Amino acid sequence: MLHRRKTYTIRPERLQEFTEFFHTYLYPLQISHGARLVGRWVNEAEDEVIAIWEYRDREHYEQVDRDVRGSTLRREAMKKRARLGKNLYIKSTEDFLTATGVYAPPRAIVSVTAYITNEAGEVLLVRNLHRGDTYEMPGGQVENHESILDAVKREVKEETGADVTIEGITGIYQNVSSHVLCVAFRGTYTGGELRPQEGETAEVGFFDLNRENIDTYIKREHFQLRTLDAMDPHYFPHALYKVRPYELISRYDGNAPSALSGQN
Incomplete structure (x- = not known):
């Protein structure tokens, strides 16, 4: 499995707005094309949100990414973010992780x-x-x-x-x-x-x-x-x-x- 860690830097006072944006656009964009959300976290200062996504492998991630970029919902998300203002989140970064072992029983x-x-x-x-x-x-x-x-x-x-x-x-x-x-x-x-x-x-x-x-x-x-x-x-x-x-x-x-x- 390949995991992608997406980190968003936000303004604490806009956490609720960003959460609604995530659930309305970012989450369905990924899962509708085959990704799985492992989890989503916010730090104590509420100025950083981390989401970790799971893909079968690098090829699967690249296919999901292509599908997302070509989707109607992504275009709607970009318009919505423009209306909310670009500082809905200040910046975002991502990196990729691979597991070093299996530490949990099989899950379904x-x-x-x-x-x-x-x-x-x-x-x-x-x-x-x-x-x-x-x-x-x-x-x-x-x-x-x-x-x-x-x-x-x-x-x-x-x-x-x-x-x-x-x-x-x-x-x-x-x-x-x-x-x-x-x-x-x-x-x-x-x-x-x-x-x-x-x-x-x-x-x-x-x-x-x-x-x-x-x-x-x-x-x-x-x-x-x-x-x-x-x-x-x-x-x-x-x-x-x-x-x-x-x-x-x-x-x-x-x-x-x-x-x-x-x-x-």
Whole structure:
């Protein structure tokens, strides 16, 4: 892996403005083209911000850099910075780092997504700010000490405003490029007022989605795959439990959706 350390010198009183600029433009610019953010830090004086990005190798970094420079979002970022003033950050520097060893156990990011339908059979889709070229099923990352069932209901609620019940797992998908394991669910809309999530989703709605028109809405192949699998689902058995001592939280045998029990 290749790591790039980007250091920004800022004025402390503009830290919040710079953080918003980073999350709106700099972060989505990188991740939408394949980079991974390892972490972002600010020093005690709040006049220096450091972000460390991860790439597979030098060739991958150079490809991401070319893609970023040619993107529409970068042009928007440059216009936004001009409006905010060039001293949004005083200067930036970067250098590249390579690891001297492996000091942590293997890590994978677990995410969840959900195929949610309403009474009319329409499908709940979102269009994210950092993936504006496509609609997709709502979802996101599982937080520490959170079950996948709690996570999918929370992510759907946060991104769309919808309350849902979950029927079962329709597929498991691994992005080996970014170490993300995605668990896809199917469920039903039960209430809540639809609304985009500020800073995350640009559009939310129910759509008359089917196999014939999916290309009209969902442009990315890996999003299409998990959506098509959920249209005519074959549910997977799964269980949530604790150990020391063992406690079964919920168990689903993969048959009828009503078999899903123990949801919080």
